[in-house]
Amino acid sequence: MSFIKLSSGKFVLLSTVQLDAQAKREIHDLTQGGELIEAIIGTNPFHTLAFEQFYTLYPNAAYYGTPRHLRKFKEIPWAGCVTDPSVLSRWTPDLALELTQGGEFDDPQPESTNHFAGVVAIHVPSKTMIVDDCFRVSRNPGFIERGIFGRRDMEVSFHWSLYNDALYKTPGAVQTFYDWVIHLTKAYDFDNMSTAHGGILLGGAKTELLLGLEKAKDALKKMAVANGGDLVC
Known part of the structure; x- marks a missing residue:
């Protein structure tokens, strides 16, 4: 959870x-007892366990959720859905919000494992990217991560579901995802990354994200070809 x-x-x-x-x-x-809470945003369809408690404690805040949040918690008077461009741009220039591209966001399947897509947030003043499941930071990687996957400490990589259910099985889905990651690095000036998996990287986050994408490129290309497409980098 992050406070912006x-x-x-x-x-x-x-x-x-x-x-x-x-x-x-x-x-x-x-x-100030919740008076300064302007909005509470659901950033991942499956991070849902505490919204009812928060609404009980802070009913005067504006709540924005993913489509799954809006379906699951009908007792919360949602102010909007994060798929609405006007919601994504509501807090600029302080906060930029982007939806993961290339995969299902409304109703990801299977629900037990496909938690990849979400809202990526960039807090512009602090140059910090905040992300749930699609990107991860390898913090003190163990033997398996180091030996099998070659992970370094503080390396940025992708949630394992990227290579399984996360992206559409269509010819252009991998290219769409790849281009979106490149877009993030060109559109935003970020240097730090806070993730739900691995922790916080202070400094060098954009470089590490590009290195992670380069490391994943061969696997992504194979996925694209298997689905009848290609990956042009």
């Missing part, structure tokens, strides 16, 4: 987690 402080002094919260008593006190102090 806007230039207005209010906060946008990305995703939600279950809160214990200490976390509630910290949020209370940070946001």
Whole structure:
């Protein structure tokens, strides 16, 4: 979960987690009892376990969710869906929001494993990219990660589901995903990355993302060819 402080002094919260008593006190102090919480955004269709608790605690915030959030929690008066371009651009220039491209976002299947697609957020003032499942940081990689996958400490790679169910099985899906990652590196000035898998990378995040994409290129090309397409880099 991330707290984004806007230039207005209010906060946008990305995703939600279950809160214990200490976390509630910290949020209370940070946001003046919730008065400074402008919006709470569901950034991944399957990160859903704490939205009901948050709505009970902070009913005056505006809630924005993925299509799956809107279907799953009808008791929350959602202010909008993150697939709406006006929602994605609502907090610019402080916060940029992008949807993962090349795979299913509305109703990913199978639900047990395909959690790849989500909202990637870039907090412009701090040059920080915040991402759930599609990108990951290898923090202190173990023997298997180092030996089999050649992972370095603080290396940026992709969630394993990229090579299984994440992308559409269509000729152009891999190219669409590849081009989207390149777009992120060209459109935004980010240097840090905060991920749900692996932790936080301070410095060099854009370089590491490009290195991770280069490392994955051969596997992505094979996927594209297997689905009747190709990958042009």
